[in-house]
Amino acid sequence: MTQAQTLRGALWSIQAYAAFYLLQGGLKLAGVIYDPAAHRAFFGGPPQGTQMRYYGDVLGASAAALAVFALSRFLPAKRPPDLWILTGTALALIAFDVTFFFSRVLAAP
Amino acid sequence: MSPGPIPPAGTLAFESASVGMLVVHAVLGFTSVGASTHHAVYSVLIARGQKRFAQLRRFSLIAPAAVITQVLLGMALYPTYRVRVRAADFDLHAPVLTQLFDLKEHLAALSVPLLLGAVLLGRTLTQDPPPPPATPKVLATLSVTAAAFIWTTALIGSYITARHPVGMP
Numbered sequence: 001m002t003q004a005q006t007l008r009g010a011l012w013s014i015q016a017y018a019a020f021y022l023l024q025g026g027l028k029l030a031g032v033i034y035d036p037a038a039h040r041a042f043f044g045g046p047p048q049g050t051q052m053r054y055y056g057d058v059l060g061a062s063a064a065a066l067a068v069f070a071l072s073r074f075l076p077a078k079r080p081p082d083l084w085i086l087t088g089t090a091l092a093l094i095a096f097d098v099t100f101f102f103s104r105v106l107a108a109p
Numbered sequence: 110m111s112p113g114p115i116p117p118a119g120t121l122a123f124e125s126a127s128v129g130m131l132v133v134h135a136v137l138g139f140t141s142v143g144a145s146t147h148h149a150v151y152s153v154l155i156a157r158g159q160k161r162f163a164q165l166r167r168f169s170l171i172a173p174a175a176v177i178t179q180v181l182l183g184m185a186l187y188p189t190y191r192v193r194v195r196a197a198d199f200d201l202h203a204p205v206l207t208q209l210f211d212l213k214e215h216l217a218a219l220s221v222p223l224l225l226g227a228v229l230l231g232r233t234l235t236q237d238p239p240p241p242p243a244t245p246k247v248l249a250t251l252s253v254t255a256a257a258f259i260w261t262t263a264l265i266g267s268y269i270t271a272r273h274p275v276g277m278p
Binding site for chain 2 (some may be wrong): 025054057081094101102107
């Protein structure tokens, strides 16, 4: 893996993780749900009662980040990536995530 | 939302060990804060032109190891928190704490890719040919953001634990 591919892959992975995490949690898309009372995991949603989707969201975002990092190995990098554009995009996506989850704290009764 | 039937005590995953795990979780939390802060400080020093590559390499191992172990331990504690603390207390009496805890969990989850990204960028610093000139500053940006998230996670976690720790009725 070349240096340019490593740099690009690292920042793409952060972008993919943040985007997938926001889409899964924010849009309440179907995902892996764990029911702690029944000791059972299943695909579906939204969670009911004490069921939780945190594991599924982290797993999904991690899988997206790993897939993008693997993809970056195979796509040629002819010139060094523009790191500030990639970093700005990654941090903007992270900021969307944080803003969304912080807004729920502010909206809580 | 109704929590549904609450299962009897001791029946959740890792519930019987939850108090001990919470203590380890707290100790690992301090370790994560310290290691990620060191990583961020050495990243900033490198971005300012100092040759602190050996220290950065050391904390590029320690910080992700501490943070990932901490996140995994938190995940193991989560079912007990979800049923015994959140459903039984926070959802009924303090919904803002439910959302505050969720924010902490999300910040912890988001700190991991930031830190791992910073570690990957750090590995390119001493390679030949040298990486693009922006690399040290981007590394510092990612590392400082990750450390800020980990600090916030630790502070919120300490507050939530002070309000209602797992293992307490």
